[in-house]
Amino acid sequence: MAKKKTISEQDIISFYMDYVLEQNEQPKSVYAFAKTNNFEESKFYEYFGSFEGIEKHVFKAFFDNTIKVLHKSEDYQSFDAQNKLLSFYFTFFENLTANRSYVVYALHKYKNSMKGLTLLSELKKSFTHYIDDLDIETLDIKQEQIEKIQRRALQESAWLQLLLTMKFWMDDTSPSFEKTDIFIEKSVNTSFDVLNIVPLKSVIDFGKFIFKEKMNMI
Structure with a gap:
């Protein structure tokens, strides 16, 4: 034996x-x-307690590997919140692309089920903590309860943005997933423009990009 x-x-x-x-x-x-x-x-x-435990851990590992790479970069340490988040996205999606077959398998398996969100629960916890640590500027409202609500809303909207980007990447058939790179840049820049309440040219540009891509996918 x-x-x-x-x-x-x-x-x-x-x-x-x-x-x-x-x-x-x-x-x-x-x-x-x-x-x-x-x-x-x-x-x-x-x-692990189950196979589902492995699946949750895998997505958390993609996050951990991303953070490890970023923290080795001196440039990253000097970036503002917006450029740190852009760096996170590009590095995170490089990790996903290196394991694309598995990611697509795992997410498609629970495509129309709440289990898909459970699968990403450890990733969500780590990512929302990361967003909190970025200390992104929001409206200065000197009221503790409202500030807590605002911070929570920022975490949830950032998480939704990551999920939408993952969905876009899964559907992307462009060479080297170059359309996902465009999506990342436009969506992250747009989200910061909204927070800063500046003239929203990038919001319009992003809206046009999404409309065009979705029409092409129909």
């Missing part, structure tokens, strides 16, 4: 991603999954 392997969290994630991409479905059980990959079932539960 072959000796069982020493296994790490990353090994389990890699085995799982390979399995679902090759079989287009989850393993039938943790036992079968462990046996196929020659490790003890108990090792799985040292890291």
